[in-house]
Amino acid sequence: MAEPILTVEGLAAGYGDVRVLWDINLTVAAGEITCIVGSNGAGKTTLLRTLSGLVPASSGRIAFQGEDTTALTADQILARGIAHVPEGRRLFRGLSVHDNLLLGAYLRKGAAEVQRDLDYVFSLFPILRERRKQDATTLSGGEQQMCAIGRGIMSRPKLLMIDELSLGLAPRLVERLSEALIEINRNGLTILLVEQDVMTAFEIARHALIIETGRVSVTGTTAALADNPAIRQAYLGM
Secondary structure, eight states, X not given: OOOEEEEEEXXXXXXXXXXXXXXXEEEEETTSXXXXXXXXXXXXXXXXXXHTTSSOEEEEEEEETTXXXXXXXXXXXXXXXXXXXXXXXXXXXXXXXXXXHHHTTTTOOOHHHHHHHHHHHHHHOXXXXXXXXSBGGGSOHHHHHHHHHHHHHTTOOSEEEEEOTTTXXXXXXXXXXXXXXXXXXXXXXXXXXXXXXXXXHHHHOSEEEEEETTEEEEEEEHHHHHTOHHHHHHHSOO
8 A cells, every 4th residue: 555645643523512523543545546435424524624624623633745734724735735625516606617727726826837737627527628618606517526626636736635526416427527536546646535425436446434423434445345245235235
């Protein structure tokens, strides 16, 4: 297994007095796709929001490329190279596809490099080039997800975190997005994927974490977990 790009130790977090995460320990290997799966309300979204600085950690430690990022702000974490594609896409109404994508690069300098990355996003998702002048929030659900992923790529991240890739999308679109993530990963980008559809997640990722009631209950390769009878029955319906 590759060296970890992200290490989490004893992480606890929540909202006010409501604790959601309890003693989370995990690593994400550099250059690979890792998925986090679990039922609704297990804490998957809260974990990503904590890693990206949107929810403060109440205890524990987060280290990215060896640097302690636990107390950094969301902007500082983005500047370190962690991009977060949120659940629900969260595109900006009234702004075109082109402008939504460029917002992903707002911390960057160098117009030529930004343009190269924009061309790369358009090569991944050609429909976005066709719709580049269209209000991003009027796109179909699958196209909005492409735009949200593209916006994350535009920050030139070292770790791309995606929350609920397949939510509300037709199987054909999920397959297209999955192929894009595999291609992005082949080009060297580490991906941390939260996904409720365990079958989809296991097809994309090499390593997996299962979260139950705010705690990591199982870790391993997706191949090994898919062969585990208890996992197959609980999460794959087999």
